[in-house]
Amino acid sequence: MRRENINDFLAFIAVAREQSFTRAAAKLGVSQSALSYTVRTLEARLGLRLLTRTTRSVSLTEAGERLFLSIGPRFDEIESEIAALSAMRDKPMGNVRITTVEHACETILWPKLAPLLQEYPDISVELISDYGLKDIVADRYDAGVRLGEQVDKDMISLPIGPDFRMAVVGAPSYFEGREKPRVPQDLTEHSCIKLRLPTHGGFYVWEFYKSGRELKVRIEGRTAFNTVGMMRQAALDGFGLAYLPEDQVDGPIQDGRVVRVLADWCPPRPAYHLYYPSRRQHSPAFALVLDALRYRG
Numbered sequence: 309m310r311r312e313n314i315n316d317f318l319a320f321i322a323v324a325r326e327q328s329f330t331r332a333a334a335k336l337g338v339s340q341s342a343l344s345y346t347v348r349t350l351e352a353r354l355g356l357r358l359l360t361r362t363t364r365s366v367s368l369t370e371a372g373e374r375l376f377l378s379i380g381p382r383f384d385e386i387e388s389e390i391a392a393l394s395a396m397r398d399k400p401m402g403n404v405r406i407t408t409v410e411h412a413c414e415t416i417l418w419p420k421l422a423p424l425l426q427e428y429p430d431i432s433v434e435l436i437s438d439y440g441l442k443d444i445v446a447d448r449y450d451a452g453v454r455l456g457e458q459v460d461k462d463m464i465s466l467p468i469g470p471d472f473r474m475a476v477v478g479a480p481s482y483f484e485g486r487e488k489p490r491v492p493q494d495l496t497e498h499s500c501i502k503l504r505l506p507t508h509g510g511f512y513v514w515e516f517y518k519s520g521r522e523l524k525v526r527i528e529g530r531t532a533f534n535t536v537g538m539m540r541q542a543a544l545d546g547f548g549l550a551y552l553p554e555d556q557v558d559g560p561i562q563d564g565r566v567v568r569v570l571a572d573w574c575p576p577r578p579a580y581h582l583y584y585p586s587r588r589q590h591s592p593a594f595a596l597v598l599d600a601l602r603y604r605g
Contacts, residue, residue: 431593
């Protein structure tokens, strides 16, 4: 339907509600003659008389009443939704869904978003921890969080934390009677704590970097988990070597509960990035989430 046709119907609805061309014209901000012409044009196009006019009143014909009762509520719904959208601009509300990994969720997202949720009670967030690389468009996420090197090039991304390091650690009791690994290849002689990935049911391959050289090691071991917290606990209990975010084992390294190895093979890596598919107009709620998560050094 052409836009001018919609305006004709809006003019008719205004007259039907006010039962007066004078009052309807004032409400619409047009002249009475222009409004009368618009309604006559609509009647001519439909081939039906919609209003009965007298010098003292305006009333609906049978056709006019049927048209008014059928389209009036629909235009009301449209106006109501537009008003609701305007309210979202003035008072941010809505749900924001983010796929992330457990570590980023616990150390970055939740600490930054908790104050936002307290300030804006009409905003809600879903933080879904998953080590698989999600198609955020297909899975209906607003954004994802992964290490910068894992973000697809066609995504818009921004850092939400500092550069990131991994650490290989084991309890002193584990190293009793064992040689500490000097290079990543030595890990094949050790029992390692595995991270189960959701994708194809495989295990995470440990990644190492040194002097521009990259090595990936498929480790073996007696224990496997799908959470960082349990991997950390198994390492503390002496069940093997764990490959964990550095900030998760700083304390145990400092107090001697675990020993770090292969530190020279674990340089800083690109920080966690929040990524999303385009620069189109964002909802006020999503814009606030972006601003809250942005890393400012």
